Every structure is written in C-alpha cells, then in structure tokens.
Amino acid sequence: MEKKKYPIGAESYKLYEEIGQGVSASVYRALCVPFNEVVAIKIIDFERDNCDLSNICREAQTLILVDNPNVLNAHCSFVSDHNLWVVMPFMSGGSCLHILKAANPDGFGEVVIATILREVLKGLEYVHHHGHIHRDVKAGNILIDARGAVKLGDFGVSACLFDSGNRQRNRNTFVGTPCWMAPEVMEQLHGYDFKADIWSFGITALELAHGHAPFSKYPPMKVLLMTLQNAPPGLDYERDKKFSKSFKQMVATCLVKDPSKRPSAHKLLKHSFFKQARSNEYIARALLEGLPTLGDRIKALKKKEEDMLAQKKMPDGKMEEISQVEAWDVTDGAKSKGRKKKKKKFAESEGVEVDKEEEIGCWDNSVL
Amino acid sequence: MKGLFKSKPRTPAETVRLTRELLIYADINSNSREAKREEKMSELSKLIRELKSILYGSSEAEPVSEACSQLTQEFFRENTLRLLIICLPKLNLEARKDATQVVANLQRQQVHSKLIASDYLEANKDLMDILVSGYENTDLALHYGAMLRECIRHQCIARYVLESDHMKKFFDYIQLPNFDIASDASATFKELLTRHKSTVAEFLSKNYEWFFAEYNSKLLQSQNYITKRQAVKLLGDMLLDRANSAVMMRYVSSKDNLVILMTLLKDRSKNIQMEAFHVFKLFAANQNKPADVVCILAANKEKLIRFFRDFTVEKGRKTFFFGSFSVKDEQFEADKAQVVKEITVLEDRT
Numbered sequence: 001m002e003k004k005k006y007p008i009g010a011e012s013y014k015l016y017e018e019i020g021q022g023v024s025a026s027v028y029r030a031l032c033v034p035f036n037e038v039v040a041i042k043i044i045d046f047e048r049d050n051c052d053l054s055n056i057c058r059e060a061q062t063l064i065l066v067d068n069p070n071v072l073n074a075h076c077s078f079v080s081d082h083n084l085w086v087v088m089p090f091m092s093g094g095s096c097l098h099i100l101k102a103a104n105p106d107g108f109g110e111v112v113i114a115t116i117l118r119e120v121l122k123g124l125e126y127v128h129h130h131g132h133i134h135r136d137v138k139a140g141n142i143l144i145d146a147r148g149a150v151k152l153g154d155f156g157v158s159a160c161l162f163d164s165g166n167r168q169r170n171r172n173t174f175v176g177t178p179c180w181m182a183p184e185v186m187e188q189l190h191g192y193d194f195k196a197d198i199w200s201f202g203i204t205a206l207e208l209a210h211g212h213a214p215f216s217k218y219p220p221m222k223v224l225l226m227t228l229q230n231a232p233p234g235l236d237y238e239r240d241k242k243f244s245k246s247f248k249q250m251v252a253t254c255l256v257k258d259p260s261k262r263p264s265a266h267k268l269l270k271h272s273f274f275k276q277a278r279s280n281e282y283i284a285r286a287l288l289e290g291l292p293t294l295g296d297r298i299k300a301l302k303k304k305e306e307d308m309l310a311q312k313k314m315p316d317g318k319m320e321e322i323s324q325v326e327a328w329d330v331t332d333g334a335k336s337k338g339r340k341k342k343k344k345k346f347a348e349s350e351g352v353e354v355d356k357e358e359e360i361g362c363w364d365n366s367v368l
Numbered sequence: 369m370k371g372l373f374k375s376k377p378r379t380p381a382e383t384v385r386l387t388r389e390l391l392i393y394a395d396i397n398s399n400s401r402e403a404k405r406e407e408k409m410s411e412l413s414k415l416i417r418e419l420k421s422i423l424y425g426s427s428e429a430e431p432v433s434e435a436c437s438q439l440t441q442e443f444f445r446e447n448t449l450r451l452l453i454i455c456l457p458k459l460n461l462e463a464r465k466d467a468t469q470v471v472a473n474l475q476r477q478q479v480h481s482k483l484i485a486s487d488y489l490e491a492n493k494d495l496m497d498i499l500v501s502g503y504e505n506t507d508l509a510l511h512y513g514a515m516l517r518e519c520i521r522h523q524c525i526a527r528y529v530l531e532s533d534h535m536k537k538f539f540d541y542i543q544l545p546n547f548d549i550a551s552d553a554s555a556t557f558k559e560l561l562t563r564h565k566s567t568v569a570e571f572l573s574k575n576y577e578w579f580f581a582e583y584n585s586k587l588l589q590s591q592n593y594i595t596k597r598q599a600v601k602l603l604g605d606m607l608l609d610r611a612n613s614a615v616m617m618r619y620v621s622s623k624d625n626l627v628i629l630m631t632l633l634k635d636r637s638k639n640i641q642m643e644a645f646h647v648f649k650l651f652a653a654n655q656n657k658p659a660d661v662v663c664i665l666a667a668n669k670e671k672l673i674r675f676f677r678d679f680t681v682e683k684g685r686k687t688f689f690f691g692s693f694s695v696k697d698e699q700f701e702a703d704k705a706q707v708v709k710e711i712t713v714l715e716d717r718t
Contacts, residue, residue: 005506008545046594047637053598057551061510064548067461077547082593082637084547130465131424264428 006075006087007034013041013087017295019094024048029090029295039075042086046079060086062132070123072143072153091151093144094294099287100139100211102297107211110243111276112286116142117205118269118277119150124201125265127152128194137200138180139207148284178223179203179213183257186224195259198268202254206233209243232257246273380422380439384448387415391451394458413463416452420466423473440477444488449474453498456511468511472518486522493528495519500534503541503553513552520556523564530560530571535579539586543595554598561602565611572606572615580619588628593637600632600643607650620651623660630668633675645679649703652710666714676708 007013013030020027025044032039044056063074063086075087093099096116100107108116120142127134134141136154143153182199184192207213214233215223232255235248250273256262263271291297378386390412397405422439425431443449452467459467475485489495496519502512520526529535538560541553561568572579587599607616619625629651632644651661665672681697 046597047639053594054555057548057555060548061552065461065465065510078545079547079550079592079594084594129426131469267428 004075006032006039008076008078010078010080010085013039013085015041019294019298030087032087038090038092040088040090042088044084044086045082046084047082056084060084063088068123068126069149070119070151071126072151089145089151091143091153092146092294093148093284093288093291094297095153096139096142096144096208098294098297098301099144099291100208101301102291103287105211107209108287110209110247111278112283113205113208113247114274115277115279115283116150116208117201118274120152120201120204121265121269121274123150123152124197125269128197128265133192133194134197134200135185136180137197138204138213142204144283144287146284146288148280148282148288150280150283178220178227179216180207181224181227182259183228184259186228192259194264195262198254198262198265199259201265201268202251203233205247205251205254206235209235209240209247244273246271249273378418380419380435381442383415383418383422384439384442387412387419388446388448388451390415391448391455394455395451409458409460413460413466416459416463416466416470419470420473423470423477436477437479440474440479440484443474444484447492449485449488450492450495453495453512453515457505457508464508464511468514471515475518475521483522485519486524489519489522489525493525496525496529496532497534500529500532500537503537503544503549506546506549509546509549510552513549513556517556517559520559520563523567526560526564527567527571530567535560535575536582539582542587542598543590543592547594551594554595558598558602558605562605562609565609568606568609569611569615572612576615576618580625584625584628588632593640596632596635597637597640597643600640600647604643604646607647616650617654620654621656621658621661623658623664626651626661626664630664641679642681645700645703649707652707662714665711669711669714672711673708676704679704 012033014033016029016031018026019029019040020042025042027040027042030039030041031037046053046056060074060077063072064077066073072088072091075089077084077086079085107113120137124134124137134152137152141152141154143151145151178186180200180203182192182196184190185196203213207216215226218226232252234255235243235251240248250268250271253263253268253271292300390408393408394412419439422435423431449471452471456464456467475483477483477485496516499512499516499519502508502516505512516529520529538553538557542550542557544550544553561572583599583603587595588603590596590599606612607619626648629644629648633641633648635641635644651657652665654661657665681700
C-alpha cells in the first residue's frame with residue numbers, strides 16, 4: 001500500500017533536454033539514477049516567481065496526494081538552491097496540442113477524440129470530487145504516455161473549493177487561458193465553480209476536432225469579447241459534417257453560458273458520445289506511431305514559433321502555439337510583463353488597435 | 369416505483385455509528401489479512417466518503433446544515449475522532465484524504481452556536497501528540513498535518529501545542545528534505561505563532577530565550593533557501609504585530625540579532641533581502657537603541673547608506689499590480705527614507 005519512494009535531492013537525478021517552459025518554471029526530461037527510470041522534473045524558480053509561496057506549497061501537496069490514473073501526480077518534491085524540483089512521471093507522447101501540431105493540424109478523428117475526452121473526464125471527476133477546480137483544461141494540458149494512457153496535467157493554477165475545511169461558494173480570481181475560459185470566469189461577477197472546467201472541456205473538444213480552439217486566431221481581448229457576446233461556439237461548420245450527432249450534442253451541453261445548466265463531470269461521463277471510446281492501446285496506435293521523440297517535436301515547434309515571431313506574421317489558427325505556453329494569470333506581475341510584448345505583436349499582425357495595458361489594469365483592480 | 373425497492377437511506381447519525389463500529393473493528397483486527405477484513409475496510413472507506421459528502425455537499429448539491437449538525441453531534445458524542453486518527457495508517461490514500469477533510473470540516477461545525485469539537489479536543493489534548501509526530505512519517509505527514517492545523521484554530525488547543533515540547537521539534541520538521549512535508553510543517557508553525565494573538569504574545573515572552581536562540585541559529589541561518597526565506601518573513605510578521613510589541617523591543621535591542629539581520633540584508637536572494645529589510649527597519653527605528661546596537665549601525669553608516677541607495681523594488685514586478693503594489697512601493701520608499709535618516713544622525717563613536 002505504501003507508495004514507491006523516489007529519492008529526495010538533485011544529486012539522484014540527471015537532467016536531459018527541456019520539454020516544457022513557462023515563465024517561472026521549466027520542465028525537463030530526466031533520469032532518476034538509482035531507479036534507472038526516466039521521469040519529468042518541473043523546476044520552479046522561487047526567486048523569479050513573485051506570487052504567493054503558499055500557492056506553490058499547496059500545488060506541491062496536491063500533486064503528491066493525487067492517486068488517479070487520469071491525473072498527473074508528483075512522485076516527490078524538494079528544494080535545491082532557490083529552485084523547487086517536482087519529480088513527475090514522464091509522459092513521452094507529450095500533450096495533445098503537441099500531437100495536433102506535429103501530425104494532425106486539422107484535428108483528430110471522432111473515435112480518438114471520444115477516447116481522449118472520456119479519460120480526461122474521468123480525471124476531472126476525480127479532481128472535482130476532491131474539491132479542486134482545474135481551471136486550465138485544454139489540449140496543451142492533456143498528456144499522453146508511451147502506452148497511450150491519458151492524464152490531465154498542470155495543476156499549476158488549480159484552486160480548491162474545499163480549502164481548509166469549508167466548502168467555499170466559489171472562487172473569484174481571473175485565471176486560465178482566454179480561448180478556453182468560461183464566460184462566468186471572464187465576467188468575475190459572481191465567481192465560478194466546477195462548471196467552469198466543463199466549459200473549458202467543451203472548448204477542448206472543439207480544439208481536438210479542429211486542430212485549434214475557436215477564436216484562437218484573435219488577440220486575447222477580442223476572445224474575451226467574443227466569448228461574452230457571441231453565441232457559444234459549436235460543431236456546426238461545413239467541415240463538421242463528418243462528426244456524429246451525439247458529438248455535437250455533447251459539445252453543446254458543455255458550452256452553455258449559464259453554468260448551472262452544464263452537466264457535472266460525473267453526469268457527462270454517461271453521455272452516449274463516450275460509448276465509442278476505446279482503449280489506451282488504441283490511442284498509442286492511432287496517435288503515437290511514427291511520431292518523432294517529444295524532445296525533437298518541441299525543438300521543431302520552438303523553431304517554427306521563433307521564425308514566425310521574427311517575421312511578425314501569425315497565420316490564421318496558429319495563435320495558440322504561443323498563447324498555450326503559459327496560463328494567463330493577471331495576479332502575477334512577472335508573467336504579464338512577458339506577455340505584453342507578445343500581445344503587442346499579435347495586435348500589430350492583426351491590425352487591431354487595442355490599448356491593452358489600460359484595459360488589463362482595469363481588470364486587475366477589480367481582482368484586487 | 370423505484371423508491372419501493374431502495375433501502376431506506378441512512379441518517380447522518382447512523383452513518384457515524386456504522387463508521388465507528390468499523391473503526392473499532394479496524395483498530396482491533398490490525399494484522400489479520402483475510403477477505404472479510406478487506407471487505408470491511410472497503411465498507412469503511414465508503415462510509416468516510418459518505419460523511420464527507422454530507423459535510424461538503426457534492427458537485428451537484430450544497431450541504432444541508434441540519435444533517436451536518438446531526439453528524440457532528442453523533443461524531444463527538446463518543447470517541448470517533450480518536451479512533452479515526454489512530455486508524456488513519458490503516459486506510460488507503462483516498463480514504464485518508466476523505467478522513468482528513470472530514471476532520472477539518474468538523475472543527476468548524478457549530479451545534480447550537482457552539483463549537484463542540486473544541487470541547488472534545490480540550491478533553492483529549494493528547495491527540496495533538498499523535499498529530500504532531502505525524503511529521504516524522506512521510507505517508508501520514510500531510511494528513512495529520514492538515515488535521516493539526518485545523519485543530520489549532522481552537523485557542524486552547526493552540527496553547528497546548530505551543531506550551532508542549534513539540535514546539536522544539538518544529539525547528540527540524542520545517543527543514544525536512546521533502547518539500548511538501550516541510551512546507552506543511554512551516555504552515556502549521558506559522559499558524560501557531562500568528563493566529564491567537566494573546567496566546568502567542570504570552571508564549572513568546574515566557575519562552576523568549578530558547579525560542580529565539582533556536583529561531584536565529586536554525587532558521588534564519590539555515591543553509592536551506594526556503595527555510596531562511598519563510599523564517600525572515602514570519603519573524604517580520606511576529607515582530608510587527610502590535611500584540612507582540614514587548615517581544616519586538618527585546619528583539620531589536622540585541623546586537624547579535626542585528627548582525628544576523630544585516631547578514632540577511634546582503635543575502636544573494638532579493639526576496640530574502642526585502643523581507644530582512646522589514647525587520648531591519650525596526651532596529652533603526654528603535655528610539656532607545658542600546659549602545660552596542662548604535663555602535664554597529666554607526667560603524668556601518670556609510671556602507672548602509674550606499675546600500676539603501678541602490679536598494680529598490682524590482683521594476684518589473686509592479687507593472688501589473690496597479691492597486692496594491694504601488695501603495696506598497698510608496699510605503700517601502702518611505703520606510704527606507706526613514707531608516708536612512710535614523711542612521712545618518714548616528715555618530716560613529718569608535
């Protein structure tokens with residue numbers, strides 16, 4: 001019953017290439033030397049991260065206590081110099097976003113989608129049961145391991161509704177990535193709860209079906225406005241004819257603006273759409289065969305991004321390659337600083353004139 | 369029709385009673401590994417989960433206060449809490465997490481506007497001994513730690529832990545190599561030293577000598593970055609609390625303490641420097657500085673003034689934090705100017 005004990009201390013691990021990067025953390029492929037086992041290590045710089053230390057502490061604890069096949073857990077965590085090392089299982093398939101970019105730019109087939117989403121939903125059910133809201137459900141956070149197992153990752157921005165003994169009505173912070181963000185999270189009027197994840201789940205379904213999230217070609221400000229003002233997106237384009245009716249219905253039940261009308265993860269699992277879901281092996285065969293290694297795919301992606309940024313050109317539908325790198329968290333000054341430059345570029349490339357700084361400042365005041 | 373074939377749902381009190389029976393069973397039959405035991409343990413896990421959903425509600429339903437209060441009364445009518453704590457190592461991870469949340473929630477349940485958990489714990493203080501020693505067991509630390517933090521919300525229980533020998537152990541727990549456990553111990557330590565103002569003030573003045581000797585040597589001068597950073601922060605929080613003003617005066621009248629803070633002011637971590645400044649300023653602001661404190665400040669006058677000239681909040685940090693940060697920055701600049709002024713007037717008598 002006792003968990004396998006991973007060694008505590010940097011000397012027991014050998015870092016290989018970087019496989020993920022945020023503003024205050026990087027993820028590396030690494031070897032756990034005594035076990036001769038490949039792992040992933042997230043290294044968080046305490047000096048660079050000026051957000052509350054207690055958030056990092058809580059995240060580390062949450063990850064250690066996760067015990068579910070569909071949620072990425074942590075083996076252990078320790079401090080090395082002014083960095084926190086969080087040792088996690090290595091998901092060699094990378095994220096669904098990586099796989100979309102590398103081999104399926106126009107989206108996956110329906111059976112693959114049903115299989116991935118069923119696993120994600122099982123993970124979400126677990127996360128919600130423990131009182132957490134994930135707050136950043138998207139293809140970039142759905143990870144696949146070598147055998148086709150699907151796990152929901154990056155608890156980085158998760159919040160707990162059952163925090164220290166009390167059920168809290170809802171949260172009131174502005175966290176997530178704009179394209180996947182539920183309207184009530186954007187509005188910040190009444191706070192939000194588990195149902196915000198169900199909206200993001202619906203957007204993720206569209207992302208897997210099309211290869212990118214709806215509105216992803218627009219700058220973040222515009223995404224906010226479109227999400228609040230337009231009818232919810234759905235599977236109703238010409239190219240969506242290939243998808244079944246139950247898929248369209250499933251997406252539509254998630255993407256309802258009134259959160260109370262969205263189903264819980266538990267309920268949604270019973271939707272007929274998921275009947276066609278298959279096994280992990282099927283995912284491994286359908287998605288992973290013939291793919292270059294994760295490290296090589298990431299190198300190629302990075303190169304592509306840099307080239308595009310250099311040319312200041314963002315072709316349609318490619319926006320999320322950059323915006324997926326970090327969650328948009330306006331409670332963190334350091335992050336926003338890095339993003340502002342990029343957003344400026346988006347605005348220029350789109351020819352949209354928005355004074356971001358001022359508007360962002362306004363939101364921030366309402367958060368504080 | 370369906371309802372006819374369903375067994376009548378259990379009342380919350382019945383759920384507690386069944387849980388208690390199974391806990392007693394688990395407690396006695398610890399070594400038998402027969403199938404019957406497995407079955408009972410899985411039943412127990414289900415019951416604990418049921419208790420949790422009564423107290424917290426589910427993703428579809430809010431908790432019902434009448435049910436919560438029935439559950440709480442039955443829970444504390446007998447020794448259920450003790451059984452649950454003792455049997456925790458026998459539960460699986462999911463059941464341990466559920467049990468922890470149940471215990472946490474129960475500390476806040478009021479029955480007839482009374483916190484009955486507090487009365488129970490008052491009579492069963494030795495349970496805290498089990499919870500504190502949980503930090504020595506990697507598999508139990510986070511669960512016992514979370515329960516402990518909830519229990520010390522009751523002032524009488526916090527006082528018990530503060531006055532016990534356990535306090536000394538925290539200086540080691542905080543530096544455990546597992547970050548998740550060490551940070552849990554720090555959170556508890558901080559709670560103990562900040563939550564109940566009058567109790568904390570009393571504890572600090574009674575235990576000043578050993579407590580700050582340990583605090584200075586083990587925490588402020590730790591090799592571990594995070595221990596050091598959290599310790600300076602907590603020190604600032606404690607000394608700046610109005611309730612602890614006597615302790616603060618004593619602390620800032622010591623030359624040795626000043627030297628430690630001046631070393632931290634030059635730490636290579638900007639965050640530690642910043643936290644150290646908030647304590648250092650108290651030494652400078654003290655209007656009754658002892659001679660040896662004056663002596664050190666005066667001897668370093670030029671260096672300190674030069675240091676503070678370049679000592680600023682990093683520009684990048686403020687950009688987004690319109691509201692709170694700019695106010696904080698202004699406060700920081702004002703504090704800094706005050707400190708420089710205090711130091712400038714000191715005469716170097718060496």
